[in-house]
Structure formats: structure tokens, C-alpha cells
Amino acid sequence: MIDIAKEELKEEFSDYGSGSVGLAQINAIAGDIEYNSKKVLKYIIHAQNIGLDLVIFPELALTGYPVGDAILRYPLLADTNMKWLNEIAKLTTKTIALIGFLEPANDKNNKFYSSVAVLGEGKVLNIIRKSFVDKNYEFNDCKYIISSDNSDISTINVNGIKYAMLVGEDYSCENKFSGQNFDIIINCSASVTYTKKEQCKFDRLSALSQKYSAPLIYVNQVGAVDNASFAGLSAVFDKEGKLFARARAFDEQFLIVNPSKNLGRIYPLIRGLELMSEDDDKFSLDYDSDMERTYNILIQGIKDYFGKTGFKRAVLGLSGGLDSTVCAVLLTDALGKENVFGISMPSKITSDTSKNDAQMLAQNLGIGFTQAPIKEMFDTTNNCLQKLFADVEQNWDCRYKKSFTPDNIQARSRAMFLWGVSNEFDSCLPIATSDKSEAYMGYATINGDMSGGFAPIADVTKTKLFALARWMNENRPQKNAIPQSVIEKRPGAELAINPETGKPLIAEDALMPYEFLDEVIWRIENKHQSYDDMLNSEFLYEKSHKVTPEQKQQWLEKFYRRMATALYKKSIMPPYVIVDSPSYNFSQPITSGRINYKSESEEIIRAKLQRIF
């Protein structure tokens, strides 16, 4: 009997009898065909051993998905996946295996089909090609993947049951089904997870099974590829459209079902994945319903980024602030406490509370910890720079002499320490702790806190991070690992003293209240609102705070000004996990920062044009 460790299998075997099917929800490594093929074969052998009729893998299971332009640049990739497929085929017996692979379109150079091979009895019995390639899709598949021109649905017969095969978004091609005849529908997919998308997809699949009075089996990929997360959640619906089996989210799993007999098990859904997008009409600080999903996406993202690139250890600065604290907890949970090292790097501005909070957090988590003050680094750099500035000033009559230059030296000295540790210790990545609110505002130092090999929380806004910190304190096995004062204090980089208060500058004083800032981001990403839309409607923050129209206008103007100049900072942000769907692959030229986000009346436009005469 093939050796698949229990925890790899993650399914207690139930003998559901004839017509049983295994759903192999695997976490493929994009591009690593040998790894993926071996994993596929392991599950096939297991399925054969326990006498299943059928074992089903996700779309493009052999190459992993996505591999991007590597498809075009390395034709060997497609060749190799064909070779492995053919060799796997030879090892199949009675159990039929359905495997997603990349099929070169022989008549078209550099074009491919996303196909599913039907393997059994030692050979490739059939190949089914995807018909519908969505040109709006995140990963620009339409650059390489072409649609099959077969408009009929493909079917296969296994032990007297007729299965209809759909690859990926083919389930949205209603016309494929007309006049066809089948018992069960199968959908092999590699479908990225979005905020509030999963239930919509389930509703569609359920409606399909209901409409055609046939059970539907949906097998999806799990795991993260760079910033993209796949949730898994493979599922089976009965012919009334009722869910009767579902695999776990964010976890590799081999789920056994019998769709003819409605046998299978529904594993509990992670909270947040049941949300529907219609719930989402107003900005809210009540993130609670989305916390479990957020946490799990972040953990899978960190784990897979490290695991798939071969890094093992993380080193990060612990400032005692919210961002680095949340990062430390996530890294601990994703990589293990023995693989995380936190360094408190105080300057003269750093408060005792901050130092204590950093140390207490490290203690609570059990991660490595030390303190490395940056005073010497700062003094030396600052001295060298003062001399240098005097020289440059001879040529350039535009010196600022403001505090942000020395402020940034502090952040950069810290990054110097982290990259040093990363160089000196094996398989170690330094962590960039920037959050989404600050990334939008460019409120982060290049080569400073923005710098690292990975940025776990760069798609999580500050208000959501507060919620996440509270949630983790309540829901992790170890309660209250995050010191209460971290959650209670107002965020600030502790790089500068506010001349008005004599105390460290608070980020909200430099920017605007985070509640307000995060709602602006939310309105832009979700509602595509303009400056004027926002000026003329009430913000959540305004319900509990008096904000004058001038103040609101000033914040909004600051937001757009900073967002435009932050485009170039965002372009060099390290890889990160996407948590909020509207962030997906958003790309805008850096040189297009002069967009006017305010509406202008025809009268003003006319006057501006008249001035040209």
C-alpha cells in the first residue's frame, strides 16, 4: 500500500461503494512538474488501492497554476508536462484519473489548451479541452490559452455512469449543455479566491446541477502562488443542487464521495467564506465576520511563499507597534516560532512602552529576540550625510533641511540590520511590515520599513489590522499574545517628534484619522467613487466626529496627492498576499499620477480652453 501519511491525506476513508470518487484538492507548485506529477501519482495509487471509480485533480494540476509568461518563454514546460502525463498514464489501472494539464495546440505556435486528460488501463483514454477562456481573467490566460472549438459537452463513461466534463469557467457556457445527456457533471478548476466570491460560485454550481438534474463535482486547487490565493473548497452538489460534500479551505485534502448515492462529508467552512458581496454596501469597521478568512489567507500566503521559494526563516524589526506585532504573530503561526527572530531597534525617540511591548510579544510568542539600538548607526550615517549634503549644496540650491531626512535614516538603519541578518543566516528573509493604508499614502520609508523579501500585511488596512490583532488575541490557542497596550496606543512610526506636542509624531496627525483614510480606500476600490462623490456623502467617521467641510476637503486632497506620488513606492513593494479582491493585479502607470480626481464643470473647462487663444 502506498505510503501517504495520514496528515497528507486528511480524510478518514469511508467505503461508499461502487460509484465512489476521490477529489484530490492538491497544492501544486507552479512550474515544478516533477513535484506535481509525483503527488498526482500518489493519489492515483491510493485511489486504486481503495477501489475508487474515479479520482479527479484540479485544472492544470501538472504545471500548477498560474505560471505566467514562463509558458511562452520555456516551451520545455509544456513538453515536460506531456511526458510526465504519458508516463503517469502507463501506471493507471482500473481507476480512472482526470488530470488537468497544459496541451500544446499543435497547429498554433505558442498557443495551448487547458485540457483534462482521462487516464486509465495504462493509457490516455481521452482529452477534454477547455472551451471558454475568460479574457477578463486576472492572470491574462488569453495570451497563451486558446478555446477549444468543440461546442458539445464532452462525456466519459465509467462503470455505467456518464460524466459530463467542464474545465474551469466552462460552467458558464450554457449552450454546451443543450440536448446533451449525462448523469453527473464534473468541473476541474483552478479558481482564485476573492472576498465574498465563494458563495456566488457555489450558487452558480448548485443552480447548474439543479437545472440539469445531475450531481455536480467541483475540484479546485488550493495554495498560494505569490500574491494569489486559492481556497480549495472542492464541493459536490446533489441533483437538487444541495451541497452534500465539501473539502476544507486552505488545506490540501483528498475528499471521497459517492455522488450517485449522495454520500460524502461537509467539512466546516472558514468564517468569511460564506459572505456574499451584496452584504457590502457601506464601509464598516465591523471586520469580525471576515477575520477568520483574512487570517487563513495570510497564513497560507506566508507559508507557501516561503515554502515554494525555499526560504525557512524570517527576521523582522519589532517596534512595539501594531504592524510589526501583527506580522510577528502571523509569521510565528505560519513558519513556527523557532523560525522567527524579532529585533527591537530602539532610537532615542523610542518609548519604554514600545521597547517593553516588543520584548513581551517575543516572549509570549517564544520567538528569538534581541535588542539592537541604532544610535551608533544613526550618528555615523547622519555625520557622513551632513558632510555630503554640504558638498551637494555647492551645486544644488534646493536643500530642504527638514527632519524627514534624519527620520528616514532611522528606518534605513533598521533595514540594514535586518538585511545583514538575512545575508548571514541560511534561508532567511527579512520582513517588510508596511500595511495597506500606509502603502497607499507612501507613508513608509524606501529601503526602510518598506524593504524586505516579503510584505505579509501590505494588503491589510490599518483599521482591519486592529481588528485582526484583537481577533488573534481571542482566537489563537495562546490567548492574548499581543500586549494590550499595542492595540490601545495610537500608531506612529516613532521616527520624529511632533514640534507642536513635543511627543513622537502620531501617524494620524501626519495623515488623517485611519478610520477616514480606510474608508476613502474602500470607496475607491469598491465603489469607484470620485473626490466629489466622497465630499458630498457622509463618512462613517463623521457619524461620531465633527468634521468641518474644509477639514474633509483637506484630508481628501492630501489623500489624492499622496496616493499619486506613492505610485512609485508601490511599484517596488516586496511581494505580498492579496486579501481584498479589489486589489487584484491593479496596475496603473507610475507616470499617470497626474490624473485629476475632481470633477470639473463644463464652464471651468471652457474657461481653461479659452485661455489658449
Next chain:
Amino acid sequence: MIDIAKEELKEEFSDYGSGSVGLAQINAIAGDIEYNSKKVLKYIIHAQNIGLDLVIFPELALTGYPVGDAILRYPLLADTNMKWLNEIAKLTTKTIALIGFLEPANDKNNKFYSSVAVLGEGKVLNIIRKSFVDKNYEFNDCKYIISSDNSDISTINVNGIKYAMLVGEDYSCENKFSGQNFDIIINCSASVTYTKKEQCKFDRLSALSQKYSAPLIYVNQVGAVDNASFAGLSAVFDKEGKLFARARAFDEQFLIVNPSKNLGRIYPLIRGLELMSEDDDKFSLDYDSDMERTYNILIQGIKDYFGKTGFKRAVLGLSGGLDSTVCAVLLTDALGKENVFGISMPSKITSDTSKNDAQMLAQNLGIGFTQAPIKEMFDTTNNCLQKLFADVEQNWDCRYKKSFTPDNIQARSRAMFLWGVSNEFDSCLPIATSDKSEAYMGYATINGDMSGGFAPIADVTKTKLFALARWMNENRPQKNAIPQSVIEKRPGAELAINPETGKPLIAEDALMPYEFLDEVIWRIENKHQSYDDMLNSEFLYEKSHKVTPEQKQQWLEKFYRRMATALYKKSIMPPYVIVDSPSYNFSQPITSGRINYKSESEEIIRAKLQRIF
């Protein structure tokens, strides 16, 4: 008479009589509709004043192209360009203006047409929509731009001449033309320039005019948008397909022609733009034919990145090496010598030659210059790090104690200086001097020489850079600005001493000969060759050097290993100019680095799979 400065107009007016047309080859700023609209109106007024029949602008002239996902996120962008269009229309008189703009598809949410408006007599006379939206296109237009379903070619009548209108790639839709009747073809375009593409495009346009016996007017955008370059080169062909007018490359221009009378002027082509891709079958070190094009793309790229983001000044480290030297010359030519400051930042390894070369270069170019040794920075950082490493070692038993940690401190100390100057002086960007060969190999220090606000030469390989340095020494008005010794010495980062020679480590010893390395890159990008393809065919380098099969294998293996781990470094490379077309928007997940670039035989695959049983 409207005030367009002579150098803005860049055309000596010739009175070509009735039927004269102005080709407004403008450099639009993506997203800055006000700027683009005012520029458009200026040219319209000028065309009216000199009595032209028609003035033609590029595709999407009002929004600039591309603006990317900003189209979806800021619906105001499309609204605003409609408003400006309508107001411009009111100011037109007898001269007809054809202007590319973004037209919301009213029946489809978040979808747009790329349209050309026909303005005249104070109103919008007609709107012509693009029919063919290429889904392979670099900028993923098909996410937002839909095809018009009008299969007939649209025509407009101006002063008794019937013009057929094509938007962008519509010229490739042959079926549009069938049974239609027109005198002259117009193509409004925003077509990015590729290596060896321009002549192919001209051949196609020429063939079209010949086939339909009609002169063809092609108006293209000029300028750079982040990494994308538009060459301009607007052109007119007579009805025999012969070119009789062409605007300059990489320069805004208003070109006046009379297509009915074959009147117009052909401005000289920049060398390299006449090349055809079939020339390109073998790797060659004879870059000479492509130097003028390369230089001009780099200059336009730097100028427009700075100009369009609002930066004015550049600061860079001058090591006396090739990369920083070429960057300094390019920046001087693009931004003006008064806006460039070079800093020599020697360490104890830096040779006197290097220091002298840096200083002499700065003197020759007339840019700002000073010397700022990094010894103090290095010593302080190294001391602090040694203490820190001892602490970390308590937890992690995987310390390297190799020289690359201190080596990297040197590169990072230099970046610290550059970012300090950038912070302290107004509108100043620090420059990353990494070249393409080193970027592929990850042979650059993160937060060190890889770090900056812009990376001018990150798409130029080392051997091409040598050629460029020689070319600039011969072809810039000031001859031999680059000291001969910079071109003659073998490149090395001067970060480390080679234990074998006792001298600074030479890059080629650490990597492989650049000639060989650059051919590997060339074969991957242009020929999509695999490891085995390369192993089994002769390299140019092998014609003049004895290379054992073991040595070749070792270099290739090093190449693939380094390329895979460099994927994550490349992801945080600052914005740069794309010079070689195969680099266009190449994207591959960082976590897909485990691709096996070697072919495997069926036997080996079989054996590996058998081991699973």
C-alpha cells in the same frame, strides 16, 4: 495667431494647398486629460490658422495611453475626457480634427470603446470606434476596451475627399475594406515600439495602401509611459505604397502633408529602426546597427519618467565602473548636466584607477561631483552587526560567516548616502545602476546598487553596454567623455577580494564570461531554447575560446540556478526602460522558480515515478 513655440512645433510650414493635412504626433501624459486637451487644442488652432483641411491626433490622445486599470477604478477619467472633447469641439471651425478618446460603452458597465471623434464647425460630427482589440496586446486592453460591431469601414468627407478611418490595429481587419469606396486611409494609433518592429509595421501599412490604391496616413503617439516606449514615426504612403512623408522618432512633431498631391517630407530615420526581425538569427556582439535606437529609447525613457512624475534631479554613485558610467552619461543627456550629481564612494577595496575614472567622468560631463568614503559607515554597521549576529546565533545554528555579508554592507552604505541626498534635495531621484545581465543573475545587492527611484539600464545587457559606451564616445557632440580605462577594464563590483588572486573579485569569475551569459539570455528571450538546446549548439564565445563540455554545463547550471533565485530580486527592481522587445511585460510567479529547465527522458521519468510504489 496661437503661440506655439517653434521648437514645440518642429515643422517649417509649407503651403501644400487644398487637401493639406496635419499629423499631430503628440507626447500625451497618461491620465492628464487637461494637459493633453490643451495640447490638442493648440494644434487644432494652429491647423485652422494655416488653413489645413484636417488635423489628426493619435489613438486615445485625450487620456494618453496606456492608463491601465485606472480606467476601471476612476470612472471620472472617461467622464472627464468626454467633457473636454465636447468643449474642444465647440472651438473647432472649418478645419476637421480627428481625436482619439475613451468612449464609455453606455450599455455595458465598465467597458469602453477606443474611439476617434470627428470635430468641426463647432460640434462632434461623427464618432468612429475601433473594431479589433488584440487580446495578445501588452497592456491588456481587452480588460476594458471592447470591439465595435460595425464591420464596415467608416468614412468621412472633407472638402470632397473621402477618408476611410482605422483605429489602431484595425488595419489588420481586411474584411472591413471589402466593397468600400474611399480616397485616402487614415490610421490613428498608439503603437509601442519594439526591437525590429517598425519596418514590419510600415510594410503592412504600405501594402494596404497599395492594395486599395489609396494613400495612407498613419499618426502615432510618441513618448514613454513607465517602461513602454512609443517611437512616433507617423508616416504617409502614396497610393503605390511608397513612403513620401515621415515624422521624426522619439520627438513630438506636427507634420504637414498633402496626400492627394504626394507632398510632404521624410525626416531621417534613427538608425536601428530600419532593422527587420529576420536579420536576427544568431547572437552577435555587433551591436553597432542598434546603438542609435537604443540610446534614443533610453534618453526618451529617462526624460519622460522624470518629466511626467515631476522629478528633476538625479543622484548616483560613480564607481568608475561601466554601469554607473553609462548611467551618468545618459542622465546628463536626458536631464542636463546641472541636474545630475555623481558621488564616488570608495571603500578600502576601491582602486585608485576607479576613483580617478569616476572623477574624470564627472569632470568631462560637467556634472556635480564629490567623494564620500564609506569606511566609517561600513565599520559602524559591521561592528553593530557582529554584535547582533552573535545574539541571533544563540537561536539559529545556521550562520554562514562568509564574506558576502560585509560585501553587501558596502553596497548598502552607498545606497544610504544616495537616498539621503534624494530626501534632502528637492525633486531628486537616486539611480539604480543594475544592468540586465546582472539583474538576470541576481548579481546585485538589494537596498544596494539595485536600489533607486529609477533604473535606466536594467534592460541592457553588459556586452551591449560596452558597445553603447564606445558608441557614445564616438557619437555624442562631446567626444570621449567616458575614460578609455572604464571601457577596457573587466567589470567587478569591487566589494570583495578574490582569495585566489588577492585582487578585487571580477564579475566574470564569480558568474561566467559576459559574452556567454548574454548569449544565454538572448537564446532564452528570442529563441526560447532550453538547457539542452544550448548545451548542444555552439556559442559565439566558443568560436574564440576553448570551453570544455563540463565548463559549459557548469555555466549553464549556474545560470539557471541563479535566474530562478533572482526572480524575487527582479520583482522589486525599480521602474526601468524596456529596450529589448522580448522583455515586454514578461511576468512569471516568483514561487515558480523550481521549473526544471533540462529535458528529461521518458526512462528517467518512468524510474522516478516507479520509486513512488
